[in-house]
Amino acid sequence: MTENGRPKLAVWKFASCDGCQLTLLNCEDELIPLAGAVEIAYFPEATRAVVEGPYDVSLVEGSVTTAADAERIQEVRQASRLLVTIGACATSGGIQALRNFADVAEYRSIVYAHPEYVETLERSTPIAAHVTVDYELHGCPVDSKQLLEVLAAFVQGRRPRIPTYSVCVECKRRGSLCVAVAHGTLCLGPVTLAGCGALCPAFARGCYGCFGPQDTANTDSLADRLSILGMDESQVLRVFRTFNAGAEAFRRESERHDGARHDTEKHESQQHEEATP
Amino acid sequence: MTHKLTQGDQVLHVDTLARVEGEGGMHVVVKDGLVADVELRIFEPPRFFEAFLRGRAWTEPPDITARICGICPVAYQMSSCLAIEDACGVTVPEEIRLLRRLLYCGEWIESHALHIHLLHAPDFLGYAGAIEMAADHGAIVERGLLLKKTGNALMTLVGGRAIHPVNVRVGGFYRLPTVEELRSIRPALERARDDAVATVALVGGLEFPDMVQPQEYVALRSPHGYPLESGSVVTSTGRAFEVADFGANVVEEHVARSNALHAHLDGTTPYVVGPLARYALNHDQLGPLAKQAAHDAGLGDECRNPFQSIVVRAVELVHAIDEAARIIDTWDGASAPFVDVPPRAGVGYGATEAPRGLLYHRYELAEDGTILDATIVPPTSQNQPSIEADLRAFVQDRLDLPHEELVRQCEQAIRNYDPCISCATHFLDLTVEEQ
Numbered sequence: 219m220t221e222n223g224r225p226k227l228a229v230w231k232f233a234s235c236d237g238c239q240l241t242l243l244n245c246e247d248e249l250i251p252l253a254g255a256v257e258i259a260y261f262p263e264a265t266r267a268v269v270e271g272p273y274d275v276s277l278v279e280g281s282v283t284t285a286a287d288a289e290r291i292q293e294v295r296q297a298s299r300l301l302v303t304i305g306a307c308a309t310s311g312g313i314q315a316l317r318n319f320a321d322v323a324e325y326r327s328i329v330y331a332h333p334e335y336v337e338t339l340e341r342s343t344p345i346a347a348h349v350t351v352d353y354e355l356h357g358c359p360v361d362s363k364q365l366l367e368v369l370a371a372f373v374q375g376r377r378p379r380i381p382t383y384s385v386c387v388e389c390k391r392r393g394s395l396c397v398a399v400a401h402g403t404l405c406l407g408p409v410t411l412a413g414c415g416a417l418c419p420a421f422a423r424g425c426y427g428c429f430g431p432q433d434t435a436n437t438d439s440l441a442d443r444l445s446i447l448g449m450d451e452s453q454v455l456r457v458f459r460t461f462n463a464g465a466e467a468f469r470r471e472s473e474r475h476d477g478a479r480h481d482t483e484k485h486e487s488q489q490h491e492e493a494t495p
Numbered sequence: 496m497t498h499k500l501t502q503g504d505q506v507l508h509v510d511t512l513a514r515v516e517g518e519g520g521m522h523v524v525v526k527d528g529l530v531a532d533v534e535l536r537i538f539e540p541p542r543f544f545e546a547f548l549r550g551r552a553w554t555e556p557p558d559i560t561a562r563i564c565g566i567c568p569v570a571y572q573m574s575s576c577l578a579i580e581d582a583c584g585v586t587v588p589e590e591i592r593l594l595r596r597l598l599y600c601g602e603w604i605e606s607h608a609l610h611i612h613l614l615h616a617p618d619f620l621g622y623a624g625a626i627e628m629a630a631d632h633g634a635i636v637e638r639g640l641l642l643k644k645t646g647n648a649l650m651t652l653v654g655g656r657a658i659h660p661v662n663v664r665v666g667g668f669y670r671l672p673t674v675e676e677l678r679s680i681r682p683a684l685e686r687a688r689d690d691a692v693a694t695v696a697l698v699g700g701l702e703f704p705d706m707v708q709p710q711e712y713v714a715l716r717s718p719h720g721y722p723l724e725s726g727s728v729v730t731s732t733g734r735a736f737e738v739a740d741f742g743a744n745v746v747e748e749h750v751a752r753s754n755a756l757h758a759h760l761d762g763t764t765p766y767v768v769g770p771l772a773r774y775a776l777n778h779d780q781l782g783p784l785a786k787q788a789a790h791d792a793g794l795g796d797e798c799r800n801p802f803q804s805i806v807v808r809a810v811e812l813v814h815a816i817d818e819a820a821r822i823i824d825t826w827d828g829a830s831a832p833f834v835d836v837p838p839r840a841g842v843g844y845g846a847t848e849a850p851r852g853l854l855y856h857r858y859e860l861a862e863d864g865t866i867l868d869a870t871i872v873p874p875t876s877q878n879q880p881s882i883e884a885d886l887r888a889f890v891q892d893r894l895d896l897p898h899e900e901l902v903r904q905c906e907q908a909i910r911n912y913d914p915c916i917s918c919a920t921h922f923l924d925l926t927v928e929e930q
Contacts, residue, residue, distance in 0.1 A: 232540075233539075233540040233542055234565075235562050235563060235564050235565040235568075236564065236565045236566060237562075237564075237565020237566075237568070237658040237659060238565070239565075240565045240566060240658060241658060243609065243613065243643075244643070244647055244657060244658070246640040246641065246643055246644040246647075247640075247644070249626075249640065250626070250629055250633075250636070250637075250640075253626045253629070258626055261624075264613065264624050264625065264626065265617075265623045265624025265625070265626060265627060266623045266624060266906070267623035267624060267627060283540045283541075283542070284540045287540065312542075312562075313542070313544075313547075313559065313562045314542040314543065316543075316547040317543055317546075317547065320546075320547070322543075324546070325543040325546035325547070326541070326543070326546075328543070328545060328546040328549070329541065329543055329544075329545045329546055330541070330749050330756075331748075331749040331756075332749045332751070335749060335750075335751045336541055338540060338541055342542075358562065358659065359565060359658040359659055414656075417655050417656060417661055418655070418661050418669075420655075421655050421661055421662045421669045421670045422669045422670040422832075423661065423662075423664075423669040423670075426558065426661075428659070453552075456551065456552065456555070460558070460559070461562065
């Protein structure tokens with residue numbers, strides 16, 4: 219806490235697109251009041267001022283993909299009373315976790331003329347694979363209302379009220395037409411965590427799973443349905459292997475359809491116990 | 496630390512550059528009172544988009560490449576759509592192009608309002624950030640936030656959401672907004688237009704360090720007006736080439752200090768993309784209101800002081816708002832939200848003007864639409880050599896400044912480019928080293 223009793227907030231970035239921390243800057247109506255309620259003590263994207271830790275709440279965006287970042291997250295944890303991860307990268311490894319299913323040396327040589335200049339780990343891992351995480355907020359990107367709810371909850375010392383049900387529940391509540399039933403459109407709504415407000419079906423497309431798996435995702439059953447709709451194995455694999463490819467339920471389902479699966483042991487070690495406060 | 500650099504050989508070093516998108520730093524070596532070396536260090540970790548795009552379907556790049564950057568996802572969606580449609584031999588109908596331009600206007604408004612007010616203005620007005628600045632300049636920050644909110648609202652209206660829009664697909668959109676939905680944002684755009692004109696007047700009155708940028712300017716030029724969603728490449732020395740020839744004209748080099756590839760014209764000449772380049776090569780295509788605002792702010796046909804990029808950005812903000820209103824006023828719907836883009840074997844090229852400058856995509860597709868190869872050249876990669884050249888000249892002239900002040904001004908010079916390090920990784924931390 220600062221001397222005037224305001225909690226100190228820090229925002230940290232690891233491998234990511236900056237979209238989740240931008241979500242905070244996108245709270246145009248709430249940003250200045252928020253800066254009154256908490257002290258924004260470390261947020262390099264917004265200010266060059268740095269207030270020394272420890273911090274009451276740290277928001278962490280991004281995944282761990284370098285040895286230096288694996289060390290840095292330990293320092294962030296030590297400097298933080300509460301550590302909240304925000305977004306698909308921080309909670310599941312993000313789109314860059316597609317390397318977990320491939321040979322990173324090959325990836326490096328595809329993109330860079332001098333692969334030896336580039337330091338990178340073989341796998342992109344979520345923050346909880348490295349340190350205890352107090353709360354995970356999902357989404358690619360996270361939803362601004364959910365982000366504000368999480369911040370408000372921690373400032374007020376309560377659990378955030380964030381749903382754990384599927385996109386289907388939000389979709390029914392919104393009164394959208396079920397694109398899967400009505401049009402046979404591929405939709406990950408039944409297995410995907412709510413939070414976006416069932417956006418895609420309202421735009422006449424199927425959910426593509428950017429909030430990651432819901433608590434009790436029956437991906438197996440959905441995959442069967444996708445096959446009946448005429449998708450081949452490689453298509454089903456790609457459906458589960460996007461922005462939350464490293465999330466347990468989606469990873470397992472994609473591997474069930476991976477004929478060319480080359481390195482199962484590589485992924486066994488990737489499983490992490492989801493940390494609870 | 497306030498010692499002066501001219502007292503010996505020194506090093507300027509900034510570990511983590513603030514108020515830029517992504518992670519990078521700067522390292523300057525001064526030897527015998529002369530700047531010996533300037534390095535922009537990009538340590539944003541590589542994410543290997545070009546590698547994992549291989550094997551994906553031709554329909555996937557708009558959603559996947561959006562994730563390269565949370566600040567300019569539409570730029571990635573637009574360049575990837577153009578490149579894939581080119582590979583498949585499809586040109587989208589005029590209404591689709593207009594709706595893309597409208598969505599892109601939303602991104603320019605959001606990104607420019609963010610950079611002008613929250614990221615760059617604090618440098619000129621002497622604050623660490625916009626939140627600190629809000630205590631003394633509340634009205635400016637509020638105006639910036641309101642402008643940004645209008646840009647985000649436009650993106651949400653057309654794209655579904657502001658960060659990683661869901662409504663873009665190869666061939667067009669999933670769902671067309673209705674005429675009524677589009678008209679609902681007109682009052683906010685009216686307010687934004689007045690606010691943007693006031694912003695040009697405000698930033699036009701700031702004090703700018705003297706500096707003349709000698710580099711070649713590169714931007715798109717389009718028959719459809721000031722370049723956003725389409726065009727071919729033109730430069731300030733009179734070169735002109737099609738987007739398909741971008742690869743033959745631009746050479747990307749991989750240097751040890753950066754996970755962002757450095758781009759040069761013909762392999763040797765550093766060049767500049769972004770607002771200053773677009774303005775120099777396309778100012779005749781600005782709308783009357785943006786032209787008037789530029790004139791009132793004292794801008795001529797060309798602006799070569801990178802510190803004044805904030806003024807040009809504000810002029811472009813006026814233009815984007817005006818253009819969005821114009822598109823909405825003439826919009827009477829489209830026959831279909833998208834056209835089919837059946838795959839075929841081939842190579843396709845796409846370039847659009849991201850808020851930070853030209854963004855190039857190239858895809859090679861197999862017959863069934865599987866991506867065999869992908870090349871993405873983001874604006875910050877292209878600007879990297881020029882940022883280093885600017886810093887070299889800038890630091891040399893200011894070696895008598897106290898260290899802290901020099902570091903602060905160097906950061907400001909880097910922010911002239913609104914560098915997007917997340918995009919370019921394939922960016923900032925400032926060190927000045929004494930040897």
